[in-house]
Amino acid sequence: MTTVRELAQRCKKASAAFGNLRSGDKNKLLEALALVLLEKRGFIKTENQKDILLAKENGLTDAMIDRLRLTDARIDGMAGGIRKVIALPDPVGGQDGAYRHPEGMLIARQRVPLGVVGMIYESRPNVTVDSATLCLKSGNACLLRGGKEAIHSNIALSELIRKALKHCDLSEDLVCLVTDTNRQSAVDMMGLTGLLDVLIPRGGAGLINAVVENSRVPVIETGVGNCHVYVDNQADLRMATDITVNAKCSRPSVCNAAETLLVGSDIALKFLPLVQKGLEAYNVRLHGCPETISILGDSVIPATEDDWGKEYLDYDLAVRVVSGVDEAIEHIGKYTSGHSECIVTESYKNARTFCEGIDAAAVYVNASTRYSDGEEFGMGAEIGISTQKLHVRGPMGLEHLTTVKYIIQGNGEIR
Amino acid sequence: MTTVRELAQRCKKASAAFGNLRSGDKNKLLEALALVLLEKRGFIKTENQKDILLAKENGLTDAMIDRLRLTDARIDGMAGGIRKVIALPDPVGGQDGAYRHPEGMLIARQRVPLGVVGMIYESRPNVTVDSATLCLKSGNACLLRGGKEAIHSNIALSELIRKALKHCDLSEDLVCLVTDTNRQSAVDMMGLTGLLDVLIPRGGAGLINAVVENSRVPVIETGVGNCHVYVDNQADLRMATDITVNAKCSRPSVCNAAETLLVGSDIALKFLPLVQKGLEAYNVRLHGCPETISILGDSVIPATEDDWGKEYLDYDLAVRVVSGVDEAIEHIGKYTSGHSECIVTESYKNARTFCEGIDAAAVYVNASTRYSDGEEFGMGAEIGISTQKLHVRGPMGLEHLTTVKYIIQGNGEIR
Numbered sequence: 001m002t003t004v005r006e007l008a009q010r011c012k013k014a015s016a017a018f019g020n021l022r023s024g025d026k027n028k029l030l031e032a033l034a035l036v037l038l039e040k041r042g043f044i045k046t047e048n049q050k051d052i053l054l055a056k057e058n059g060l061t062d063a064m065i066d067r068l069r070l071t072d073a074r075i076d077g078m079a080g081g082i083r084k085v086i087a088l089p090d091p092v093g094g095q096d097g098a099y100r101h102p103e104g105m106l107i108a109r110q111r112v113p114l115g116v117v118g119m120i121y122e123s124r125p126n127v128t129v130d131s132a133t134l135c136l137k138s139g140n141a142c143l144l145r146g147g148k149e150a151i152h153s154n155i156a157l158s159e160l161i162r163k164a165l166k167h168c169d170l171s172e173d174l175v176c177l178v179t180d181t182n183r184q185s186a187v188d189m190m191g192l193t194g195l196l197d198v199l200i201p202r203g204g205a206g207l208i209n210a211v212v213e214n215s216r217v218p219v220i221e222t223g224v225g226n227c228h229v230y231v232d233n234q235a236d237l238r239m240a241t242d243i244t245v246n247a248k249c250s251r252p253s254v255c256n257a258a259e260t261l262l263v264g265s266d267i268a269l270k271f272l273p274l275v276q277k278g279l280e281a282y283n284v285r286l287h288g289c290p291e292t293i294s295i296l297g298d299s300v301i302p303a304t305e306d307d308w309g310k311e312y313l314d315y316d317l318a319v320r321v322v323s324g325v326d327e328a329i330e331h332i333g334k335y336t337s338g339h340s341e342c343i344v345t346e347s348y349k350n351a352r353t354f355c356e357g358i359d360a361a362a363v364y365v366n367a368s369t370r371y372s373d374g375e376e377f378g379m380g381a382e383i384g385i386s387t388q389k390l391h392v393r394g395p396m397g398l399e400h401l402t403t404v405k406y407i408i409q410g411n412g413e414i415r
Numbered sequence: 416m417t418t419v420r421e422l423a424q425r426c427k428k429a430s431a432a433f434g435n436l437r438s439g440d441k442n443k444l445l446e447a448l449a450l451v452l453l454e455k456r457g458f459i460k461t462e463n464q465k466d467i468l469l470a471k472e473n474g475l476t477d478a479m480i481d482r483l484r485l486t487d488a489r490i491d492g493m494a495g496g497i498r499k500v501i502a503l504p505d506p507v508g509g510q511d512g513a514y515r516h517p518e519g520m521l522i523a524r525q526r527v528p529l530g531v532v533g534m535i536y537e538s539r540p541n542v543t544v545d546s547a548t549l550c551l552k553s554g555n556a557c558l559l560r561g562g563k564e565a566i567h568s569n570i571a572l573s574e575l576i577r578k579a580l581k582h583c584d585l586s587e588d589l590v591c592l593v594t595d596t597n598r599q600s601a602v603d604m605m606g607l608t609g610l611l612d613v614l615i616p617r618g619g620a621g622l623i624n625a626v627v628e629n630s631r632v633p634v635i636e637t638g639v640g641n642c643h644v645y646v647d648n649q650a651d652l653r654m655a656t657d658i659t660v661n662a663k664c665s666r667p668s669v670c671n672a673a674e675t676l677l678v679g680s681d682i683a684l685k686f687l688p689l690v691q692k693g694l695e696a697y698n699v700r701l702h703g704c705p706e707t708i709s710i711l712g713d714s715v716i717p718a719t720e721d722d723w724g725k726e727y728l729d730y731d732l733a734v735r736v737v738s739g740v741d742e743a744i745e746h747i748g749k750y751t752s753g754h755s756e757c758i759v760t761e762s763y764k765n766a767r768t769f770c771e772g773i774d775a776a777a778v779y780v781n782a783s784t785r786y787s788d789g790e791e792f793g794m795g796a797e798i799g800i801s802t803q804k805l806h807v808r809g810p811m812g813l814e815h816l817t818t819v820k821y822i823i824q825g826n827g828e829i830r
Contacts, residue, residue: 016748016774019774020771099792099793101786101791101792101793105782105786107786107792107793109809112774114804114805115774115804193627193628197804197805198804198805212608212631213608213631216627216628218633218634218803218804218805219633220805236827239827242827242829243827243829246829246830247829250829250830333431351824355822356435358820359431359434359527359530359820360820361820361821362820362821362823363820363821363822363823364823364825365822365823365824365825366824366825366826366827366828367520367823367824367825367826367827367828367829368825368828368829368830370829370830371516371520371522371823371828371830372821376516376830377514377516377522377821378514378516378522388633389529389530389612389613389633389818390529390612390613390633390635390805390806390818391805391806393818393819393820393821394524394819394820394821403804403805403808404808404809405773405774405775405776405777405778405808405809406776406777406778406787406792406808406809407770407778407780408777408778408779408780408782408786409766409780409781409782410779410780410781410782410783411781411782412651412654412657412658412781412782413781413782413783413786414657414658414660414661414662414665414782414783414785415661415665415783415785415786415791
């Protein structure tokens with residue numbers, strides 16, 4: 001059996017010639033991939049069905065099974081996603097920061113692919129296609145390792161990707177799938193310094209923390225979102241209700257959903273019943289501080305210390321009354337995962353204080369945290385949302401799968 | 416005794432309020448630091464003398480003792496370096512990429528400090544002042560750990576830095592020095608996830624590799640330079656000689672010095688004697704391939720496999736004859752440390768091939784690798800030269816000690 005290291009070596013070898021491929025040729029490849037997915041949808045669904053059956057046998061929840069499932073609509077969605085990426089500008093090859101050295105050389109920074117991108121992800125099989133698409137468009141090879149629940153689907157999809165590569169006379173090794181889905185294969189990937197240029201984990205907090213803690217390959221940490229909405233003492237309460245309900249309920253399973261509501265003490269008595277009513281429509285369970293309970297009564301579950309740090313990813317919301325913007329900043333500073341934080345206020349001063357005082361990828365004034373997303377931020381598709389500070393922070397698009405090299409054009413200059 | 420973790424906690428606490436300090440106030444602080452260094456030069460030299468004496472007792476080489484020594488000229492140099500940084504623009508606070516979302520919010524990317532920068536470095540004590548200066552100007556706190564050889568000097572310099580901080584009513588904990596210089600304190604720093612935002616090792620390959628292999632804090636790998644000069648079959652041989660001699664001999668102890676010379680086989684017979692003559696003036700020892708030896712004779716030491724990968728940092732040069740640009744690219748691809756690589760050629764095609772085919776921070780056509788440096792590249796002072804691809808590649812200036820946060824100004828938008 002091919003080892004993970006051998007697969008990575010193949011990827012690296014294939015990546016060398018690929019980095020300078022023209023955009024036009026990369027787009028042709030992606031169109032070929034979209035076509036083969038649509039053509040072979042029967043094959044994809046048959047293989048996916050094997051994963052679904054095993055999932056049922058293994059007693060996975062309906063929600064988990066739903067995440068696994070590839071329907072016609074989802075296959076159309078994958079192809080549509082590829083075509084969106086085709087339409088995006090190619091970040092590779094452009095130059096910026098050109099500077100003429102006093103002695104004459106022209107020094108410019110040229111954008112180049114990272115090389116080989118490693119991805120470790122969990123159940124959703126469409127991540128296989130999304131990741132390969134973004135890596136290929138940005139000139140990178142990729143080594144993909146999905147979860148064991150989706151293994152039949154992932155093998156099928158990676159076969160089709162390799163078919164498209166072959167069809168375009170490109171090395172099939174540009175996209176390699178690690179088919180061994182035991183824990184060791186993930187650990188192996190974390191040790192591939194010199195072969196992988198970056199490792200991106202996508203999934204739950206457990207997976208991401210394990211990769212951050214153990215990887216010797218540089219990691220981009222993604223996606224854990226313990227997001228807060230702070231309703232300031234000077235908020236428009238109607239707007240605050242709408243934003244809270246939207247941030248919590250429009251899609252609770254995603255990382256940019258709100259998990260904690262902080263409420264200024266001056267308006268708590270008036271605002272908490274309003275927002276409770278809005279959240280009731282979605283059967284949101286409130287986990288409140290004593291003050292919240294004293295206002296809303298016993299329907300509120302008493303919050304424990306755990307609740308403030310928790311990413312529920314469900315119809316649960318922690319609620320705490322704070323004195324004002326400074327205490328809100330202090331609370332968030334203690335519990336934030338550095339993803340997206342929001343203040344609702346009509347006060348110019350408090351808005352400024354919040355924006356300066358919060359250390360997170362995205363800081364919102366009077367808008368829902370749900371907008372933290374590559375497409376919403378105008379960068380087209382995203383490969384994840386970085387919650388770290390190095391290399392990229394916030395939504396990670398095509399450009400962030402590239403690096404630079406300086407090109408110095410001289411005329412014999414010596415120093 | 417204060418633990419490394421406690422020091423880092425103090426740094427982190429101090430950093431929170433510091434990140435938004437105005438440029439004017441940061442520059443006042445740096446001017447105060449320059450003044451205190453000049454005023455207390457007697458104290459600095461006295462403390463430095465203790466390190467020098469210990470170094471002599473411990474039998475360090477003259478070159479190593481010279482690196483340790485703080486003379487009046489070097490103290491003036493440190494103060495002058497600080498004033499250069501004062502003159503540089505402050506990267507913090509600026510916004511770019513402002514984008515109006517179709518629904519109305521303004522989404523902009525604001526530059527913010529990283530937070531707390533960890534530095535692990537070796538003998539030269541001026542790195543203490545240089546690092547603190549760059550970190551403070553870019554709004555960061557820093558945790559510094561120098562080598563044991565310079566401990567008295569480093570303690571003296573960090574006391575003066577803290578004096579300047581106090582003089583300006585800022586927290587002294589913005590710059591903390593780890594005074595325990597055993598191996599464990601470095602290992603402790605590598606485990607400070609959540610406290611250090613980045614760890615930058617500066618020193619020899621051994622130190623850097625140890626940090627890259629073991630750190631759980633994100634690392635920026637710096638400075639190992641196995642740089643190549645390739646003299647193409649279509650080179651101007653006079654220019655090639657000048658560039659080779661300059662790249663090897665103008666300062667062999669630094670990372671941008673050349674370590675290997677590759678020579679096209681068509682011009683080897685004519686070029687090798689020319690370059691040998693140029694290098695003789697500096698008593699450079701040549702380590703050659705069999706072909707080189709057959710041309711230059713027995714004064715050339717036979718090169719072993721080790722020589723191709725070695726960063727001599729001395730008057731040594733590995734020499735190999737290659738068939739042309741493709742074999743040069745192949746050789747460099749195998750042995751490069753990703754720092755700086757040079758082709759000397761009059762051929763447009765070969766220059767392009769080399770620039771596209773080499774994967775390194777800086778690729779030179781007809782200019783010496785010795786220009787790889789933050790000041791030479793127009794970014795003012797540098798904190799190191801990154802040989803990794805993530806976050807920053809090549810010279811690392813003030814901007815690379817910052818990250819971004821997205822600021823979203825809305826009007827109640829929900830998704």
